[in-house]
Amino acid sequence: MEYNYTGLIIGIVIGQALICGFGAAFIADSKNRDPVGYFFLGALLGIIGLLVAVGVPKQEKKTVEARREVILTITSSVSYLDPNDNVANDKQVAEVSSLL
Numbered sequence: 001m002e003y004n005y006t007g008l009i010i011g012i013v014i015g016q017a018l019i020c021g022f023g024a025a026f027i028a029d030s031k032n033r034d035p036v037g038y039f040f041l042g043a044l045l046g047i048i049g050l051l052v053a054v055g056v057p058k059q060e061k062k063t064v065e066a067r068r069e070v071i072l073t074i075t076s077s078v079s080y081l082d083p084n085d086n087v088a089n090d091k092q093v094a095e096v097s098s099l100l
Contacts, residue, residue, distance in 0.1 A: 017043040024053035032059040 024042025025035035033056060042049035 016046060020046045020050045024050050027053040028056070031056060032061060 021039040021041075021043030025039035027050070028038035029035040031053075033053075038049070038053050041052060045052070
């Protein structure tokens, strides 16, 4: 009698992907990194993605807050661009570029 192990193999692969994904997300979150991105990294690469999450250095809160501030500045500056005033637009674009 032959057994079909396809369902079992698929279950193991999906389980391994979820475990590595959630593990990488948890580790990334504890290091102030993006947990969603690291979840997919861990889910797709498995143990390698988990090791990447372990190996990445901890990001300081200041950096995270600074990035949020830059994003808010960019979005507020872009909303005030005047399509008829190219000189003012160039100044705003240069100002936003200096923040990056």
